Amino acid sequence: MSLSGTYDPSNIFAKILAGNIPCAQVYEDDRVLSFMDAFPQTRGHTLVIPKARSRNLFDTDPEELANLIKKTQMIGRAIETAFSPDGIVITQFNGAPAGQTVFHLHFHILPRYSGDEMAKHTSGQMADMEELNTQAALIQAALYNN
Ligand code: 5GP
Numbered sequence: 001m002s003l004s005g006t007y008d009p010s011n012i013f014a015k016i017l018a019g020n021i022p023c024a025q026v027y028e029d030d031r032v033l034s035f036m037d038a039f040p041q042t043r044g045h046t047l048v049i050p051k052a053r054s055r056n057l058f059d060t061d062p063e064e065l066a067n068l069i070k071k072t073q074m075i076g077r078a079i080e081t082a083f084s085p086d087g088i089v090i091t092q093f094n095g096a097p098a099g100q101t102v103f104h105l106h107f108h109i110l111p112r113y114s115g116d117e118m119a120k121h122t123s124g125q126m127a128d129m130e131e132l133n134t135q136a137a138l139i140q141a142a143l144y145n146n
Helices: 012-017 062-083 129-145
Strands: 025-028 032-036 046-050 087-091 107-112
Touching (some): 012 046, 025 062, 032 062, 046 062, 062 087, 062 107
Antiparallel strands (some): 032 046, 046 107
């Protein structure tokens, strides 16, 4: 059962946390990292991950989870300020059959814009890093000016 497997330290988010793969960073503190999704489903698609190792929502420490959702709310508010979306989807997948592809716990923040389609999960096109860094800077401006 994939929900109770062993954490694989070679997953892509572990490599991002270790600084071995670049990301368009939005936010970092001692427990959380947030960065732009490299294959965005919508403009402003952002990920929020804990630094503590867990595969999914069910094998994470409840305190870590509580902190993670608080930070997701904080970053989601900044995304609302930065992009003025008409709605925001927060998603999180547990296990491959549920759609999870990276086995390090994360929340997706997906701004939605009236009339705009959302690309299907994992079918977004790879984004230009410069554009992702520009978007991350907009979110940071909203985070730190509030
Ligand atoms: P999951 O399918 O596990 O819920 O979500 C994994 C997310 O990670 C996907 O939305 C995918 O686009 C994103 N992703 C995959 N590889 C990378 C990467 O190297 N960098 C970044 N920033 N996002 C990635």
